[in-house]
Amino acid sequence: MIQQIVLVTLAALALTSCGQVEPGASLDTTPIGAAPTSATGANTPTDGPVLPTQTAAPPAATQAATALPGLQPTFTSLPAGQGDAASDAVVRAQTxxxxxxxxxxQxxxxxxxxxxxxxxxxxxxPNPDEAYMQVIIAGxxxxxxxxxxxxxxxxxxRGNRMLWCNGGKPMALK
Structure with a gap:
């Protein structure tokens, strides 16, 4: 019984340590940190870390943007309705x-x-007698x-809450 458990455990370990290799891919079995070996299998002495022989190509020079013929940009100050929302908030606060x-x-x-x-x-x-949610609120x-x-x-x-800060004391406005 113990022999079967050991065999099943070893088989499971063997299967989990195996990964999938794409066909035609070479396997590098050199241990991490070991010096590379020559074709004969003898270690090749090196004075330092092995550097890659190819260098990356330098980044391409950036080009200035060019306008496309027939296309002209259009500009708007605010998306439709947003300017009205800001002035509406001012009117509601004033009222x-x-x-x-x-x-x-007036x-x-x-x-x-x-x-x-x-x-x-x-x-x-804030009212010193009240607790407040500690969350950033845009307003x-x-x-x-x-x-x-x-x-x-x-x-x-959103203009749902309006406070008149009267001498440092909040007064809810409706």
Whole structure:
């Protein structure tokens, strides 16, 4: 019984150590790190590592791009609808801030719109009594002025969340 187990184990090891060789491929049986042998089988002395006899061709020189006849590039400033989405976010922030302040939206003028990457779901204006998801959120910081004060509205990328950062304290805007 033990003899059969040993034979099966040896057969399994022999089969797993064998790999497939493509027909016509030569097998290099020289151990790794050993010096190459000559046709007679005698070791050939070397002073250092064996270097390949062929060198790679140098990379081809790069050519300048050439225009194809009859093809002209077309340029657009923004894909259709994206400019409208940005201005829509500003209008929504202006309207929501005006409602929170109890003033007409026209009394607030736009000072600055800045793309932001907020470090957490507090949108750059965290409430110290709340915990926030630690995830990068793309959004905007939109600043308005009424002539005497400035107001910063922080938004997420979709404009679903808007916070008025009032003296460092967040006030949700709707």
């Amino acid at each position: 929501a801030l005006a409602t929170a302040l109890g003033v007409a939206p 009394t607030l003028s736009l000072v600055q719109v800045e793309d932001q990457e907020w470090s957490d779901s507090g949108l750059g204006c 905007q910081r939109i600043v308005f002025s009424d002539g005497s004060n400035t107001y910063a509205v922080h938004t997420d990328g």
